[in-house]
Amino acid sequence: NTTPVKVAVTGAAGQIGYSLLFRIASGDLLGRDTPVQLRLLEITPALKALEGVVMELDDCAFPTLAGVEIGDDPNTIFDGANIALLVGARPRAKGMERGDLLEANGAIFTGQGKALNDHAADDVRITVTGNPANTNALIAMSNAPDIPRERFSALTRLDHNRALAQLAAKAGVTVSDISKMTIWGNHSATQYPDIFHAEIGGRSAAEVVDDQDWLENTFIPTVAKRGAAIIEARGSSSAASAASATIDHTRDWLQGSPEGSWLSMAVPSDGSYGVAEGLISSFPVTTSGGEVSIVQGLEIDDFSRGKIDASVAELEEERQAVTELGLI
Numbered sequence: 001n002t003t004p005v006k007v008a009v010t011g012a013a014g015q016i017g018y019s020l021l022f023r024i025a026s027g028d029l030l031g032r033d034t035p036v037q038l039r040l041l042e043i044t045p046a047l048k049a050l051e052g053v054v055m056e057l058d059d060c061a062f063p064t065l066a067g068v069e070i071g072d073d074p075n076t077i078f079d080g081a082n083i084a085l086l087v088g089a090r091p092r093a094k095g096m097e098r099g100d101l102l103e104a105n106g107a108i109f110t111g112q113g114k115a116l117n118d119h120a121a122d123d124v125r126i127t128v129t130g131n132p133a134n135t136n137a138l139i140a141m142s143n144a145p146d147i148p149r150e151r152f153s154a155l156t157r158l159d160h161n162r163a164l165a166q167l168a169a170k171a172g173v174t175v176s177d178i179s180k181m182t183i184w185g186n187h188s189a190t191q192y193p194d195i196f197h198a199e200i201g202g203r204s205a206a207e208v209v210d211d212q213d214w215l216e217n218t219f220i221p222t223v224a225k226r227g228a229a230i231i232e233a234r235g236s237s238s239a240a241s242a243a244s245a246t247i248d249h250t251r252d253w254l255q256g257s258p259e260g261s262w263l264s265m266a267v268p269s270d271g272s273y274g275v276a277e278g279l280i281s282s283f284p285v286t287t288s289g290g291e292v293s294i295v296q297g298l299e300i301d302d303f304s305r306g307k308i309d310a311s312v313a314e315l316e317e318e319r320q321a322v323t324e325l326g327l328i
């Protein structure tokens with residue numbers, strides 16, 4: 001197949017973009033045999049910086065990179081997009097309330113949802129990385145009535161990967177020894193990384209570790225607050241790891257989840273596990289042929305139930321807030 005796949009990326013001149021674009025262009029998303037056309041969206045003042053990034057993309061002479069379009073109009077940039085990675089978002093400024101943040105991002109994601117609706121390819125798949133990712137995805141989805149809802153997702157794969165790394169270190173194994181990790185709920189401090197269904201070499205991870213104190217007081221807070229720890233150490237927020245997770249999420253969506261395991265993705269709820277229908281919430285999922293299925297039938301104990309409910313309650317509040325703002 002020599003028709004390039006059109007991959008749109010927003011916030012392309014930002015820090016995640018600076019890692020993500022090169023990974024996509026080198027074939028990490030779609031494979032080394034699939035030509036890619038990058039379509040890069042930025043706000044007007046960032047276009048000059050984006051031109052510099054494009055110069056560097058040129059200078060890499062990636063054989064898989066079939067072309068690059070840049071611009072500040074989503075209607076143009078999303079034209080014919082097969083994949084849209086919505087990374088650009090409005091960060092929380094000092095003194096900004098959560099409502100202000102939702103409103104500022106609402107303006108971005110209503111417009112981008114409409115532009116995707118009107119201009120993206122029929123097979124478009126959308127991954128939202130920009131925060132608040134779940135609710136931004138909900139806003140975009142709600143403003144794109146012609147795109148099937150299951151084409152929208154938000155990123156919790158970074159949390160999933162962080163949970164794998166922490167569990168591997170605790171158990172003295174490698175991440176490849178672990179299967180069936182799950183992140184439930186919102187990509188926020190309320191997220192619930194669940195090791196009760198995870199397995200290490202086929203055995204229950206919770207049993208292998210057998211340390212409820214570590215689980216509650218070290219593992220969960222470490223995963224949930226990892227973003228803040230990175231900012232503290234690096235002076236800026238996680239970028240390469242967020243780009244890598246955005247690739248993992250989207251690649252596995254298209255290419256399928258590993259046999260005998262599952263992934264975490266925030267997808268529109270169908271009511272599974274008591275998560276209110278329509279919320280974009282993280283679940284254990286399998287993927288095949290570009291379709292996502294929420295893993296069914298897992299037993300949820302009281303501890304997990306409380307954690308999942310708390311994170312879903314936060315998503316409900318965010319949905320309520322953006323409903324009141326008229327964004328969805």
Ligand code: NAX
Pocket residue numbers: 010011012013014015016017041042043046087088089090091108128129130131132133155156158159187227237238239242
């Ligand atoms: P940067 O501030 O470096 O880059 C964001 C870029 O988006 C900027 O260049 C900005 O000009 C652009 N932008 C803003 N509004 C835009 C619009 N309407 N259209 C197009 N571009 C627009 O942030 P970066 O570190 O790259 O992070 C990007 C987003 O990812 C942030 O919202 C951040 O909070 C979020 N993250 C999400 C993670 C996740 O796991 N879901 C983890 C990493 C990251 O914190």
